[in-house]
Every structure is written in structure tokens, then in C-alpha cells.
Amino acid sequence: MERIFYELKEALSQPGCPLCSLEKDAERRYFDTLFYELVNDPATRQKILRGGGFCPTHTALIFEERNSILGIAIIYWDLLGHYFDDENIPLSCPLCQTLKEKEQHLLSILQKRWTELKPLWGERTFFCTRHLQTLQNGDTLKEEIMALTQKSLHTIQQHLSALIEKFDYRKSHLPLQEKETLSWQEALEFFAGKTLKKERK
Ligand SMILES: [Zn+2]
Ligand SMILES: [Zn+2]
Numbered sequence: 001m002e003r004i005f006y007e008l009k010e011a012l013s014q015p016g017c018p019l020c021s022l023e024k025d026a027e028r029r030y031f032d033t034l035f036y037e038l039v040n041d042p043a044t045r046q047k048i049l050r051g052g053g054f055c056p057t058h059t060a061l062i063f064e065e066r067n068s069i070l071g072i073a074i075i076y077w078d079l080l081g082h083y084f085d086d087e088n089i090p091l092s093c094p095l096c097q098t099l100k101e102k103e104q105h106l107l108s109i110l111q112k113r114w115t116e117l118k119p120l121w122g123e124r125t126f127f128c129t130r131h132l133q134t135l136q137n138g139d140t141l142k143e144e145i146m147a148l149t150q151k152s153l154h155t156i157q158q159h160l161s162a163l164i165e166k167f168d169y170r171k172s173h174l175p176l177q178e179k180e181t182l183s184w185q186e187a188l189e190f191f192a193g194k195t196l197k198k199e200r201k
Pocket of ligand 1: 017020128129130193194
């Protein structure tokens with residue numbers, strides 16, 4: 001099957017929310033391609049202009065990732081120049097649209113190939129609060145993902161307990177395990193509905 005299936009398989013075995021992690025990869029890929037390859041592509045430029053630019057979250061991400069300052073300068077030269085052309089344009093972020101489509105695709109793969117994917121679920125894998133809501137109520141898939149998520153959250157909670165304990169000076173000589181060091185970040189990711197850990201794959 002296509003690449004997206006293998007990406008999902010890989011993400012399901014890793015700590016964190018698989019949909020958030022694939023979303024983050026997609027955002028990075030989108031900006032790499034946009035700023036390095038498509039800056040002068042007329043169709044891409046039109047699409048960005050028509051949508052009124054990127055949403056606030058993705059604009060902040062452009063600032064953070066700053067793939068190419070020249071690319072950013074060219075795209076935003078365009079956007080500034082057209083800002084007052086038509087104030088009634090409904091804003092629609094082209095990256096949000098792409099991500100929405102990708103999410104739908106991933107959910108349909110999960111639905112269709114769940115028996116194959118379920119055994120790969122990692123011990124710290126969870127669906128974040130945002131992605132739990134994308135699952136259809138009353139579905140077996142939702143019930144099973146909720147149960148697996150609950151189990152993983154319990155594991156993360158145990159790692160948090162160990163982390164808290166080792167802040168005590170009587171136990172501070174005990175080495176911290178990586179999963180304990182990461183536990184507070186994973187807890188934040190569950191509520192944030194996004195991958196917060198910085199490392200670039
Ligand atoms: Zn998520
Ligand atoms: Zn957006």
C-alpha cells in the first residue's frame with residue numbers, strides 16, 4: 001500500500017499521538033516544498049492569495065521554522081500587496097485544508113485496516129484530546145482507541161510518579177530514565193493536541 005500506510009504504522013508504535021506526529025511531518029514537508037521549490041509557482045501563489053494567506057497558527061510556524069527568508073519575503077510581499085484588494089474574501093488557510101484532507105485519509109485507513117494496525121500500538125501511544133474527538137461516536141474503533149489511550153496514559157502517569165519521586169533529595173542519586181524525563185512533555189502533548197517535542201526526524 002501507499003507510503004501513508006507505512007508512516008501510520010511507524011507513528012502508531014511511537015510515544016505520543018500518531019495523528020499529531022504525522023501532522024507535524026506534513027507541516028514541515030509543506031513548508032520545505034513551498035519555500036524551496038514552489039515560491040515562484042503561479043498556481044501555488046494564487047492558492048495562497050485566494051485563501052488570504054495562512055492562519056495565525058501556521059503563520060507563527062513559518063516564523064519558527066524560517067525555512068527560507070527569501071521565500072518568506074517573496075510570499076509575504078505578495079500577501080501584503082493584495083491585503084486590501086477584497087476585504088470580503090473568506091479566509092481559508094491552504095495548509096489547514098491540506099491537513100484536514102490528510103486527517104480524513106488517515107482516519108479512513110485506521111478504520112479499514114485496524115486489525116492489522118492495532119497490535120503495533122506502543123505502550124506510550126495515545127490519541128490526544130483533539131484527535132479523540134475526530135473519532136466517530138459509537139464506533140468500535142473509537143472504543144478500542146479510547147481503551148488503548150487510557151492504558152498508555154496510565155503508563156505515562158507512572159513515569160510522572162517516578163519523576164516526581166526523584167526530585168526528592170533522598171532519591172536524587174537514582175538515575176532518571178528517558179521515559180521519565182519525557183513523561184511531562186507527553187502529558188502536555190495529550191492536552192495540547194500537538195507534538196511539542198522539538199527534534200526533527
Ligand atoms: Zn493528536
Ligand atoms: Zn492553518
